[in-house]
Amino acid sequence: MSAEPHYTLYHPRWYRRRVSVWWWLQNRSYTWFVLRELTSVFVAFFAVVYLWQLRALAQGPEAYGLFLLRLKTPLFLALDTVAFLFVLFHAITWFHLTPKAMVFQVRGKRVPDWVIVGSNYAAWLVLSGAVAFTLLRG
Amino acid sequence: MPSTVALTVARYRPERESEPTFQTYEIPFRKDWVVLDALNHVKDELDGSLSFRWSCRMGVCGSCGMKVNGTPKLTCATFLSDYVPAPIRVEPLDYFPVVRDLVVDLTDFMRKLKQVKPWIIRTEEKPPAEGEYLQTPDQLDTYKQFSMCINCMLCYSACPIYGLEPSFIGPAAIALAQRYNMDSRDEGAAERLKILSEHDGIWQCTFVGECTKVCPKHVDPAGAIQQYKLTGATRWVKSLLLPWGTR
Numbered sequence: 001m002s003a004e005p006h007y008t009l010y011h012p013r014w015y016r017r018r019v020s021v022w023w024w025l026q027n028r029s030y031t032w033f034v035l036r037e038l039t040s041v042f043v044a045f046f047a048v049v050y051l052w053q054l055r056a057l058a059q060g061p062e063a064y065g066l067f068l069l070r071l072k073t074p075l076f077l078a079l080d081t082v083a084f085l086f087v088l089f090h091a092i093t094w095f096h097l098t099p100k101a102m103v104f105q106v107r108g109k110r111v112p113d114w115v116i117v118g119s120n121y122a123a124w125l126v127l128s129g130a131v132a133f134t135l136l137r138g
Numbered sequence: 139m140p141s142t143v144a145l146t147v148a149r150y151r152p153e154r155e156s157e158p159t160f161q162t163y164e165i166p167f168r169k170d171w172v173v174l175d176a177l178n179h180v181k182d183e184l185d186g187s188l189s190f191r192w193s194c195r196m197g198v199c200g201s202c203g204m205k206v207n208g209t210p211k212l213t214c215a216t217f218l219s220d221y222v223p224a225p226i227r228v229e230p231l232d233y234f235p236v237v238r239d240l241v242v243d244l245t246d247f248m249r250k251l252k253q254v255k256p257w258i259i260r261t262e263e264k265p266p267a268e269g270e271y272l273q274t275p276d277q278l279d280t281y282k283q284f285s286m287c288i289n290c291m292l293c294y295s296a297c298p299i300y301g302l303e304p305s306f307i308g309p310a311a312i313a314l315a316q317r318y319n320m321d322s323r324d325e326g327a328a329e330r331l332k333i334l335s336e337h338d339g340i341w342q343c344t345f346v347g348e349c350t351k352v353c354p355k356h357v358d359p360a361g362a363i364q365q366y367k368l369t370g371a372t373r374w375v376k377s378l379l380l381p382w383g384t385r
Contacts, residue, residue, distance in 0.1 A: 013152030014235035014243060019301040027208070030298060033346045097345065101364035108276050 032093075039090035042083040095120040143167040143218060144225040145176050147188065150236050158236065160227075161185075167222055173213040174202050177228065177240075190240035197354060200290035204240050205229040210292035210352045231295035233304070247291060250307050253333050254315035259326025271323040284317035284362055286355040293349035293359050299342055306342040307333070309349035309359030316362040319369075335370045343367075 020026075024034040049071075056067035070076060098120055099113035145165050150158040163180050171179075174192055181188050192202040195214045202213045207227050218226065234242035258271075293309035294300050300308050315334055319327045334340055343363045350360040 014237060015150050015152070015157060016235045017232070019233075019298070023298050023301065027348075029348055029351070030346065033344075037344065097347070097364075100345075100347075100350075100358070100361040101368055103361075103365055105280075 036090065036093050039086045039093075042086035043090060045079070045083050046087065091124070095124075139169070139219075140167055140223050143176075143222050145180065146225060146227040147177070147180070147240070148229040149188070149239050150230075151187075152238065158229075162225075167218060169217075169219050171218050173204075173206055173211070173216045173218065173226065173228060176218060176226070177213065188240075189238045198288060200288035203231055203290040203292050203295070205231060205295065210295040212290060212292070212354045215354060231291055233295060233297075233301040234291070242291075244291060246304070247289070247294065247308065247311065250311045251289070251314065254307065254311050254330055255326055256311075256314045256318055258318060258321060258324045259329060260323075261325045273322055277322040280322075281317045281320035284313045284320070284357055287314055287317070287357045287359075288355055290354065292352045292354065293357075296348040296352040298346060298348075299344060303338075303342055305338045307339050309343075309363065310357075312340060312343075312366065313357050313359040313362040316366055319366075331370070331373065334366060335374075340367050340370060 024030045053067060056063045071080075095117055099116040102116055104111040104116070142164050143166075144162050146160050146162045148158045149155075149161045163184050165176050165179050165184075168175075174195065177188065177190055178192075181190075190202070190204070190213075192214065193199040194201070197212055197215045200212075203210060204213050205211070205228070206213065206216050207221060207224075208229075210231060213228070228240065230236050230240045230242045234244060234246070237243050264271075287310050289310060291310070297306075297309055300306050312334060315330050318324045319330060340363050343360075345360060345364060347360045350358045353359065
């Protein structure tokens with residue numbers, strides 16, 4: 001005989017509630033979570049624009065000029081602004097989540113969360129500075 | 139402070155109704171009462187047919203988890219005074235089948251917990267005569283947080299992924315697996331990797347983070363899962379680069 005209580009398996013009258021399609025509006029952190037997941041679309045958008053830029057660059061100065069002109073249209077300016085805000089949201093939220101995944105021990109003590117978050121911001125600043133320096137130098 | 143408070147409780151009596159309804163009881167408000175005291179007052183004085191689980195009344199047994207005003211809580215540690223004068227609404231935990239009133243069925247979790255082998259696994263057991271497996275306080279500290287889990291299921295009720303994908307192993311079971319993986323006396327990490335790194339393991343988690351927020355014992359299951367993702371991914375890369383090394 002099995003030790004498993006079979007009566008629970010075939011219980012006929014349990015009530016199972018279905019998850020609403022709007023579950024992500026039920027509390028604020030679910031909404032933030034879904035927004036954070038959505039940011040991936042805008043990260044992809046920037047990647048596609050970048051590929052488009054490379055293609056224009058390969059096709060010569062005329063094509064590149066046209067690409068730059070298109071970027072200056074109100075539609076693209078609006079899209080870029082929205083995408084930039086989402087990517088910023090993406091970076092900041094993920095920076096603040098890194099200490100959850102990365103746990104370092106130094107001399108038997110856990111490195112505090114702010115050090116890990118801070119080093120992300122520091123790396124971001126240094127890299128952005130390096131890019132700005134390279135671009136603005138010439 | 140008011141002298142009474144309206145306590146709205148979800149009722150489900152399978153022999154009478156096909157889906158839950160709500161019933162409101164007017165109960166005396168006392169500053170030192172928790173929601174569980176209020177439920178016991180209803181059960182003792184107003185309506186003996188109300189069903190709910192409880193045992194220790196001190197946040198240790200993990201039986202009295204319910205949703206209070208929409209948030210998963212241990213009712214023995216949730217004071218009425220945090221809510222009054224607003225009415226209080228008590229519901230069973232989300233995503234588990236409701237057996238009766240506030241009682242849910244936890245068979246699914248028990249099955250999953252067993253799958254992650256939450257016990258110390260040794261490749262070779264040493265005979266008892268050789269003594270116990272020793273551990274330093276520092277070694278204990280690495281997993282102690284995850285060992286505080288009381289299986290109250292608040293984290294499952296807070297996890298929309300578990301609601302949408304019921305096959306997900308879930309926060310508490312993964313945190314408990316990690317508790318044993320990080321134990322210096324344990325050698326079973328490879329055995330647990332199989333179940334944890336499958337589709338229904340860590341990779342179902344999209345890091346909503348609510349499990350950690352609702353945990354009454356500060357276990358941080360979301361942290362445990364993300365740390366394990368890092369371990370899983372590192373092992374996968376290693377097995378790709380050194381296919382002969384991980385066998």
